[in-house]
Amino acid sequence: MLSNKKVGFIGGGAIAEALIRGILNSKLVSPTQIAVSDISIQRLDYLHNTFGVITTNKIQAVSEQSDILFLTVKPQVIDSVIDSVASSVTVKSVVVSVAAGITLDYLQEKMPGIPVIRVMPNTPVAVGEGMAAMALGSHTTQEISEPVSTILGSVGRVVTIREEAMDAVTGVSGSGPAYAFLLIDALSDAGVCVGLSRNTAVLLAAQTLLGAAKMVLETGKHPAELRDMVTSPGGTTIAGVHVLEQKGVRGALIDAVVAATTRSREMGKKS
Ligand SMILES: NC(=O)C1=CN([C@@H]2O[C@H](COP(=O)(O)OP(=O)(O)OC[C@H]3O[C@@H](n4cnc5c(N)ncnc54)[C@H](OP(=O)(O)O)[C@@H]3O)[C@@H](O)[C@H]2O)C=CC1
Ligand SMILES: O=C(O)[C@@H]1CCC=N1
Numbered sequence: 034m035l036s037n038k039k040v041g042f043i044g045g046g047a048i049a050e051a052l053i054r055g056i057l058n059s060k061l062v063s064p065t066q067i068a069v070s071d072i073s074i075q076r077l078d079y080l081h082n083t084f085g086v087i088t089t090n091k092i093q094a095v096s097e098q099s100d101i102l103f104l105t106v107k108p109q110v111i112d113s114v115i116d117s118v119a120s121s122v123t124v125k126s127v128v129v130s131v132a133a134g135i136t137l138d139y140l141q142e143k144m145p146g147i148p149v150i151r152v153m154p155n156t157p158v159a160v161g162e163g164m165a166a167m168a169l170g171s172h173t174t175q176e177i178s179e180p181v182s183t184i185l186g187s188v189g190r191v192v193t194i195r196e197e198a199m200d201a202v203t204g205v206s207g208s209g210p211a212y213a214f215l216l217i218d219a220l221s222d223a224g225v226c227v228g229l230s231r232n233t234a235v236l237l238a239a240q241t242l243l244g245a246a247k248m249v250l251e252t253g254k255h256p257a258e259l260r261d262m263v264t265s266p267g268g269t270t271i272a273g274v275h276v277l278e279q280k281g282v283r284g285a286l287i288d289a290v291v292a293a294t295t296r297s298r299e300m301g302k303k304s
Pocket of ligand 2: 133
């Protein structure tokens, strides 16, 4: 338990909800240690009723109380949000921005002297299988960042990276769950196409991606080696893989990550 820490969220949308769900499931903090501010009262009611967390539409009520303050708003509004919180955060707190493209330089310029961390999480934090990368600002020591690492580590894996890699991380693992959901959806449609019920097809598709991902992580083998183990000579798998290669699925995924990375860089330039 991070028993003596108060965790705040400015913005109670998709990623804040995923983080709150995961953190509460991990039992690292209790609902009353978490406070959320959002402009939508309906959203605050939903979060309070679902998780029992403290909610308010007054941003500063959250920022002045929080030891760890997550900025979980869209990059487009982060400027005005920081203007509202900057005077109420102190050097004893740490501000964690998850906004795609928003740089440490920008955050530090807007909040001089305040420890800041730039993090790119992903929505599987909600089920304890997130992937988060963090880059520390120049006023953020390892000791200051420790509780943030602990929080992110309680809902998945966390790595510390050079900030320059953050746009690439956004393209791979930040946006990545969307590619995986698209693949699972497509694989499910394919199952239906060859005669399976929808429920069975979704189960088969999702469990197959989960199992394959686990094998990569647990065996440490190269994905291509694991793929070869499935691919019997003259069998079914090579017939399927042949079609995927002909249709350019590998190239499409590479193009998708490059496009998302480029978009993250563009969003950073506007901040
Ligand atoms: N979704 C994801 O998978 C990930 C998102 N991120 C980053 O997280 C951030 C949030 O993304 P996401 O959760 O998807 O977005 P959402 O739109 O779901 O959530 C943002 C929330 O903030 C609210 N909001 C807007 N303005 C303010 C304000 N001034 N004060 C308080 N709350 C406000 C929004 O209300 P309203 O909708 O009414 O505007 C909304 O409820 C982005 O910067 C994104 O780059 C990072 C990693 C993964
Ligand atoms: O789509 C987005 O911009 C955010 C950042 C990573 C995932 N979602």
